[in-house]
Amino acid sequence: MSKPLVGVHDYEREAQWRLPKTALDYYRSGALDEVTLKENKEAMNR
Known part of the structure; x- marks a missing residue:
């Protein structure tokens, strides 16, 4: 099973x-x- 895609870094990976x-x-x-x-990216990090 793969990890869920939660943030920008997950989608990039x-x-x-x-x-x-x-x-x-x-x-x-x-x-x-x-x-x-x-x-x-800044918005996702907030």
């Missing part, structure tokens, strides 16, 4: 196994908008 490298790199870069990525 799972994505490594499910997405092609090019798609994973795209999403890791914030889909070309790193400001939104940073804000989303």
Whole structure:
């Protein structure tokens, strides 16, 4: 049984196994908008 996906880090870990490298790199870069990525991570940490 796999661990539940609760936070951003859980989804990032799972994505490594499910997405092609090019798609994973795209999403890791914030889909070309790193400001939104940073804000989303900060919100999840609050």
